[in-house]
Amino acid sequence: xxxxxxxxxxxxxxxxxxxxxxxxxxxxxxxxxxxxxxxxxxxxxxxxxxxxxxxxxxxxxxxxxxxxxxxxxx
Amino acid sequence: xxxxxxxxxxxxxxxxxxxxxxxxxxxxxxxxxxxxxxxxxxxxxxxxxxxxxxxxxxxxxxxxxxxxxxxxxxxxxxxxxxxxxxxxxxxxxxxxxxxxxxxxxxxxxxxxxxxxxxxxxxxxxxxxxxxxxxxxxxxxxxxxxxxxxxxxxxxxxxxxxxxxxxxxxxxxxxxxxxxxxxxxxxxxxxxxxxxxxxxxxxxxxxxxxxxxxxxxxxxxxxxxxxxxxxxxxxxxxxxxxxxxxxxxxxxxxxxxxxxxxxxxxxxxxxxxxxxxxxxxxxxxxxxxxxxxxxxxxxxxxxxxxxxxxxxxxxxxxxxxxxxxxxxxxxxxxxxxxxxxxxxxxxxxxxxxxxxxxxxxxxxxxxxxxxxxxxxxxxxxxxxxxxxxxxxxxxxxxxxxxxxxxxxxxxxxxxxxxxxxxxxxxxxxxxxxxxxxxxxxxxxxxxxxxxxxxxxxxxxxxxxxxxxxxxxxxxxxxxxxxxxxxxxxxxxxxxxxxxxxxxxxxxxxxxxxxxxxxxxxxxxxxxxxxxxxxxxxxxxxxxxxxxxxxxxxxxxxxxxxxxxxxxxxxxxxxxxxxxxxxxxxxxxxxxxxxxxxxxxxxxxxxxxxxxxxxxxxxxxxxxxxxxxxxxxxxxxxxxxxxxxxxxxxxxxxxxxxxxxxxxxxxxxxxxxxxxxxxxxxxxxxxxxxxxxxxxxxxxxxxxxxxxxxxxxxxxxxxxxxxxxxxxxxxxxxxxxxxxxxxxxxxxxxxxxxxx
Numbered sequence: 001x002x003x004x005x006x007x008x009x010x011x012x013x014x015x016x017x018x019x020x021x022x023x024x025x026x027x028x029x030x031x032x033x034x035x036x037x038x039x040x041x042x043x044x045x046x047x048x049x050x051x052x053x054x055x056x057x058x059x060x061x062x063x064x065x066x067x068x069x070x071x072x073x074x
Numbered sequence: 075x076x077x078x079x080x081x082x083x084x085x086x087x088x089x090x091x092x093x094x095x096x097x098x099x100x101x102x103x104x105x106x107x108x109x110x111x112x113x114x115x116x117x118x119x120x121x122x123x124x125x126x127x128x129x130x131x132x133x134x135x136x137x138x139x140x141x142x143x144x145x146x147x148x149x150x151x152x153x154x155x156x157x158x159x160x161x162x163x164x165x166x167x168x169x170x171x172x173x174x175x176x177x178x179x180x181x182x183x184x185x186x187x188x189x190x191x192x193x194x195x196x197x198x199x200x201x202x203x204x205x206x207x208x209x210x211x212x213x214x215x216x217x218x219x220x221x222x223x224x225x226x227x228x229x230x231x232x233x234x235x236x237x238x239x240x241x242x243x244x245x246x247x248x249x250x251x252x253x254x255x256x257x258x259x260x261x262x263x264x265x266x267x268x269x270x271x272x273x274x275x276x277x278x279x280x281x282x283x284x285x286x287x288x289x290x291x292x293x294x295x296x297x298x299x300x301x302x303x304x305x306x307x308x309x310x311x312x313x314x315x316x317x318x319x320x321x322x323x324x325x326x327x328x329x330x331x332x333x334x335x336x337x338x339x340x341x342x343x344x345x346x347x348x349x350x351x352x353x354x355x356x357x358x359x360x361x362x363x364x365x366x367x368x369x370x371x372x373x374x375x376x377x378x379x380x381x382x383x384x385x386x387x388x389x390x391x392x393x394x395x396x397x398x399x400x401x402x403x404x405x406x407x408x409x410x411x412x413x414x415x416x417x418x419x420x421x422x423x424x425x426x427x428x429x430x431x432x433x434x435x436x437x438x439x440x441x442x443x444x445x446x447x448x449x450x451x452x453x454x455x456x457x458x459x460x461x462x463x464x465x466x467x468x469x470x471x472x473x474x475x476x477x478x479x480x481x482x483x484x485x486x487x488x489x490x491x492x493x494x495x496x497x498x499x500x501x502x503x504x505x506x507x508x509x510x511x512x513x514x515x516x517x518x519x520x521x522x523x524x525x526x527x528x529x530x531x532x533x534x535x536x537x538x539x540x541x542x543x544x545x546x547x548x549x550x551x552x553x554x555x556x557x558x559x560x561x562x563x564x565x566x567x568x569x570x571x572x573x574x575x576x577x578x579x580x581x582x583x584x585x586x587x588x589x590x591x592x593x594x595x596x597x598x599x600x601x602x603x604x605x606x607x608x609x610x611x612x613x614x615x616x617x618x619x620x621x622x623x624x625x626x627x628x629x630x631x632x633x634x635x636x637x638x639x640x641x642x643x644x645x646x647x648x649x650x651x652x653x654x655x656x657x658x659x660x661x662x663x664x665x666x667x668x669x670x671x672x673x674x675x676x677x678x679x680x681x682x683x684x685x686x687x688x689x690x691x692x693x694x695x696x697x698x699x700x701x702x703x704x705x706x707x708x709x710x711x712x713x714x715x716x717x718x719x720x721x722x723x724x725x726x727x728x729x730x731x732x733x734x735x736x737x738x739x740x741x742x743x744x745x746x747x748x749x750x751x752x753x754x755x756x757x758x759x760x761x762x763x764x765x766x767x768x769x770x771x772x773x774x775x776x777x778x779x780x781x782x783x784x785x786x787x788x789x790x791x792x793x794x795x796x797x798x799x800x801x802x803x804x805x806x807x808x809x810x811x812x813x814x815x816x817x818x819x820x821x822x823x824x825x826x827x828x
Contacts (some may be wrong), residue, residue: 013438033631044735
């Protein structure tokens, strides 16, 4: 039964720069991943728009979904 | 042996046999029995021991602590055993009579004539304060009296435990108040009893008194821990617990002692001030800081005592950490005083190592306060060159390696680089060859002793860290990136040489730097792959230092985005290793969610070429999805982990679906579509997704519709909850979720219109 060590950090900042470097890298990677996906989706959306024979009527087939949304937001 | 056998129910008579010893006459038999019971409680999980046996253990232990026991060795063994048995005593602490009895015996033991028994008894009180905080109310007044007496009069090991009791109560209350935002709703598990707030008028004077009991040269000794240090640390926790209320109780002490001839009084006053800077509101603190700042700057230059200067520099750092930054309305650093502040800090960096280290720390937070200032002119610009030069000079001090000074200097340099602007970018650029040269020199050093090698590795880690920050900064804008990339080949060669060392920290830092370089270099990074690949594989195999493994997984993602389909030749190796990592029981669980995300990165990069990995990746994703769908009854940590796992799985699905988009092979994904939808359904039903998961999940629904088109239409329409889920996401306040939902709506409408 070792006596437990009760020393606490003394005159030290709560977070180290090493930990910050890790976190900032993770943030950058997450942001880059989001951007890559966003880019892929943007390309797809443009394609959807261009391929559609009647761009202005793209909302027609989604009546079901749209109706629901309007009901909820009204 | 019990630790191995009890979990398998292979030694059921053990505890009974031990307990029968308790009534034996020879004291050493009782002592050995209690010690053994203590060891067993330390090793064995509480749920493996029946309540009936727990009761008997506690009875035996408490009897051993009781006044009827005359042998001190037996009493001590019993007190230590109780410390270990506390985790078993849930039921007993819920019973008023039993709890009263245990508490009485513990409190009596704190008054034992034997020091080690008093110390052990206070250790029990500390453990009780964290394990049974909600049961403390009836005893808190008595405990306060006991701890106050111990702090005042008892020997240091006991006094330290008595202070630790209050630090531990602060920890509990900070956690409770953070979780419930100060409002106990009744649904919360444990209410805050505000023990610290109630004890404040007597607790604060008690702690302030401890601050005057410093040891000479305690700042030079890394392992030091004494009553003044414990008291100040506790005061800091009290300030975080009660906020503004601490201020009027501490200010008179500061005023009275700050200018006294005795260094102990000046140091204690400064330490008290520094300790209360986190917790109270800026409104309360800023007026005080405005008065004190000038005094502190003078003290840092002129006080004859190193101890006082150390604490003064630390206090300045705390002022800048908590009360300086763009979020605060009234700045404490202004056009008028910034010059003086920086001059003093730079001057102080030439002081003895412990003072110089704190001065670097203060500069770190001073710079951090300007980090959000944007790309416009920064108040630091006029001093940038001077600061960088001073920090580099510190890193070259001969005594910088003996303490944390060199680390502090490089960390501050990193922060200064992070908050550089377009104006100061040329100066950051000049740092690149300098830091590379330093790294080169560490790699050339030969015939080092093991101690020197360890220091060298630490330095390599710091230099790679610094280069990583510089790469990230200069790589983030096109003009600087263009100039910076001329160093890329040399830099990459240096990083690869760092992998020859055996230091996990150096590997991690080099890997992080390479990830940043890959992002900056884009497809040009391909030329480094033949040489770099073996180190990438090595990183993915590093189960032991799981941080290295986790970071390497992230770097694979960076490389996927940089190289796109040029990563294909390396994918067999990478996928094999990632699949092995997922199947491993050895690898830390935190690495698994990023591995799933990484599947998505790879799939998005190589598109339909991911086909050959589907048969391995999909079953893994499906079984992880099933596991992560339901977590009822899990604690907060488990729910957080589960959500990160869900996010990883969904990111994998997203990447795979998007990767196949437009390919002639999209149909091979059809068999997996029902499972993906079922996963989304069950997540929606569970109602415990966090926002990040909601955003990714609704995005996956869109990706499924987009890639599989009309084939997926009917499946989506049959899906129990996708419409409700979509509608919920479309009407949320979170714009990221809404954006994903808009995408899903568009893709679905297209899919069902065919």
